[in-house]
Amino acid sequence: MENFGYLLAAFSAAWAVVFAYLLLLLNRQKKLHQEINLLKEELKGK
Amino acid sequence: MNFWRKVIAIARKDTLAEMRTRETVSAVLVFTLLVIVIFNFAFGANPGIAKEVASGMLWVTFAFAGVLSFNRSFIVEKEENCLEGLMIAPISREVIYVGKLLASLLVMLIIEIIALPVFALLFNLDVLSIQLVIIIVLTTLGFVAVGTLFSAMAVNTKAREMVLPILFLPIIVPVIISAVKASDLALSGGSWTTLASWLQIIGAFDVIFLVASFLIFTYVIEE
Amino acid sequence: MKKRILLGLGFLLILLSLYLVFLFVPTEKEMGIVQRIFYLMVPSAWTALLSFLFVFAASILYLASRKSKWDILAHSAAEIGLAFTSLTLIVGSIWARPIWGVWWTWEARLTATLVLWFIYLTYFIVPSMVTDESRAARFAAVVGIVGFLDVPIVILATTLWRGLHPAPIIFQGGIAPPMLLTILASVAAFTVLYFILLMLRVSIKTDEVELKKLRELPD
Numbered sequence: 001m002e003n004f005g006y007l008l009a010a011f012s013a014a015w016a017v018v019f020a021y022l023l024l025l026l027n028r029q030k031k032l033h034q035e036i037n038l039l040k041e042e043l044k045g046k
Numbered sequence: 047m048n049f050w051r052k053v054i055a056i057a058r059k060d061t062l063a064e065m066r067t068r069e070t071v072s073a074v075l076v077f078t079l080l081v082i083v084i085f086n087f088a089f090g091a092n093p094g095i096a097k098e099v100a101s102g103m104l105w106v107t108f109a110f111a112g113v114l115s116f117n118r119s120f121i122v123e124k125e126e127n128c129l130e131g132l133m134i135a136p137i138s139r140e141v142i143y144v145g146k147l148l149a150s151l152l153v154m155l156i157i158e159i160i161a162l163p164v165f166a167l168l169f170n171l172d173v174l175s176i177q178l179v180i181i182i183v184l185t186t187l188g189f190v191a192v193g194t195l196f197s198a199m200a201v202n203t204k205a206r207e208m209v210l211p212i213l214f215l216p217i218i219v220p221v222i223i224s225a226v227k228a229s230d231l232a233l234s235g236g237s238w239t240t241l242a243s244w245l246q247i248i249g250a251f252d253v254i255f256l257v258a259s260f261l262i263f264t265y266v267i268e269e
Numbered sequence: 270m271k272k273r274i275l276l277g278l279g280f281l282l283i284l285l286s287l288y289l290v291f292l293f294v295p296t297e298k299e300m301g302i303v304q305r306i307f308y309l310m311v312p313s314a315w316t317a318l319l320s321f322l323f324v325f326a327a328s329i330l331y332l333a334s335r336k337s338k339w340d341i342l343a344h345s346a347a348e349i350g351l352a353f354t355s356l357t358l359i360v361g362s363i364w365a366r367p368i369w370g371v372w373w374t375w376e377a378r379l380t381a382t383l384v385l386w387f388i389y390l391t392y393f394i395v396p397s398m399v400t401d402e403s404r405a406a407r408f409a410a411v412v413g414i415v416g417f418l419d420v421p422i423v424i425l426a427t428t429l430w431r432g433l434h435p436a437p438i439i440f441q442g443g444i445a446p447p448m449l450l451t452i453l454a455s456v457a458a459f460t461v462l463y464f465i466l467l468m469l470r471v472s473i474k475t476d477e478v479e480l481k482k483l484r485e486l487p488d
Contacts, residue, residue, distance in 0.1 A: 192415070203395065203408075209394075212395070216384055216419075217416070219423060223430050227429075227430060243429060247422065247426050250422060255415070258415060262411055265407055265411060
């Protein structure tokens with residue numbers, strides 16, 4: 001089981017990158033929805 | 047045949063303008079010679095090493111010379127608002143592209159013709175081979191094909207002179223690789239068969255990017 | 270509904286490929302367990318290239334139609350492509366260390382991936398320096414098209430220049446069926462993952478563009 005550390009590092013890096021990006025996107029989507037709702041409120045108030 | 051006459055007209059205009067001032071040729075030539083000399087300081091102390099990296103040095107020099115000269119190609123148009131004039135004229139955008147390409151090609155070839163003997167002199171190389179000439183002509187054609195397109199783009203950006211190398215250098219990587227390997231073989235007296243595959247790559251690059259840039263140029267130039 | 274199916278499928282494929290990679294496939298004798306990184310490298314490089322194909326197609330469609338949805342698709346594909354190219358470089362580097370003893374080597378595939386990475390980067394840098402928006406989108410499209418056309422030539426030149434890295438050893442005498450299954454499953458998993466990310470990114474970008482338009486409306 002030599003080099004197991006590298007194997008682990010590679011797979012961890014891969015999933016870290018994928019999940020970080022996914023989380024980033026989901027976060028942005030949530031913020032966008034909040035903004036849209038805010039705008040909707042503003043428009044209603046006019 | 048009308049097309050070629052218009053193209054020649056544009057190429058002539060650029061070349062005449064250049065011949066009157068000699069701005070681009072002299073600046074790029076001085077730069078090229080300086081780079082060769084500086085490379086000599088970096089590598090030349092040991093003549094063995096110099097021989098090994100010779101073709102690499104040659105092509106790095108030509109690539110950077112290309113960046114400099116292509117930058118000029120469209121900046122001059124922008125300066126006097128010539129570009130609008132060109133676009134209003136009854137010529138197709140493709141004519142502008144080919145015309146500028148030919149003018150840039152001429153400038154590059156002149157610079158290379160002068161730089162090559164200097165290079166040979168300083169590094170004690172025998173460069174008078176038809177192989178090397180063919181390599182240089184083919185590669186320069188590839189450079190100019192994409193360089194003209196990118197120059198038209200770069201001139202419309204905020205950081206003109208910096209954008210061109212960012213666009214240009216990654217795209218010409220395969221051509222540089224092939225030109226350096228081919229030049230290496232040519233300088234050490236290789237046969238045409240060894241050069242063949244590298245020349246094919248450069249040739250393919252030339253064809254693909256001449257056609258692509260020809261088609262895309264109009265999208266880059268429009269307002 | 271389609272999204273749920275895709276997510277479910279993706280999740281299953283990921284589990285399946287993880288099982289195959291770690292428990293099913295036998296250890297390769299030359300490289301040991303590190304060889305399993307191969308099942309990460311190939312899918313990652315594959316998605317990076319697939320993404321560029323999308324950038325290319327969407328860029329052409331944008332230049333032809335000027336419809337913003339194509340620019341959105343191209344931009345999203347470029348972003349995800351950049352991420353996967355970076356991943357390929359990182360994983361490639363991690364694999365290089367135990368195999369060749371160095372963190373980086375100028376062998377054909379790594380070098381080609383690096384060039385691809387730079388071209389992807391250019392796709393973002395150039396439009397950022399253009400003030401007019403529609404021009405920025407046009408220039409990005411041009412980079413997308415020219416860059417993609419360059420990719421096969423880059424791969425050809427780097428392969429001719431350096432020769433292939435050890436991966437072909439695995440293919441000596443045909444690839445063993447368990448390995449084939451594992452690699453196919455991994456590629457499938459990554460591809461589904463890619464489409465999920467792409468759809469997400471496109472919907473976000475579409476919303477962003479709409480939001481911007483709404484903001485610019487006179488009150």
